Amino acid sequence: MDSENPTPFELAILQVFYDEYHALGFPSPDVVKVSARKNTGVGRYVSLVTNAKLTCDDNYLDMGGKFIEMEGVSNGLMAIISVVNSTLDELEIATYGNNSWNGDERCWKII
Numbered sequence: 657m658d659s660e661n662p663t664p665f666e667l668a669i670l671q672v673f674y675d676e677y678h679a680l681g682f683p684s685p686d687v688v689k690v691s692a693r694k695n696t697g698v699g700r701y702v703s704l705v706t707n708a709k710l711t712c713d714d715n716y717l718d719m720g721g722k723f724i725e726m727e728g729v730s731n732g733l734m735a736i737i738s739v740v741n742s743t744l745d746e747l748e749i750a751t752y753g754n755n756s757w758n759g760d761e762r763c764w765k766i767i
């Protein structure tokens with residue numbers, strides 16, 4: 657898959673991370689591309705592409721206490737981003753509990 661733009665849902669999540677971690681060099685969502693996407697039935701893995709370098713160790717970044725409410729997903733969703741070699745590697749979106757999610761981006765709200 658060639659790099660493509662994030663979906664509106666993914667952009668909204670990336671904006672939360674930008675707001676939380678821009679001081680570490682987290683890039684604006686408009687410069688992040690997607691090279692692969694895999695829905696798992698309980699979440700989604702999104703491979704990210706950017707030239708931005710973060711000023712933090714390799715780690716997982718979280719949404720800073722926020723979570724995602726989505727129509728049809730009773731306990732909501734969470735998201736983390738892995739940082740590898742000081743750059744964004746992968747966005748992981750996952751349900752809480754044993755709920756399923758087919759990857760459809762229904763009405764959502766990040767709270």
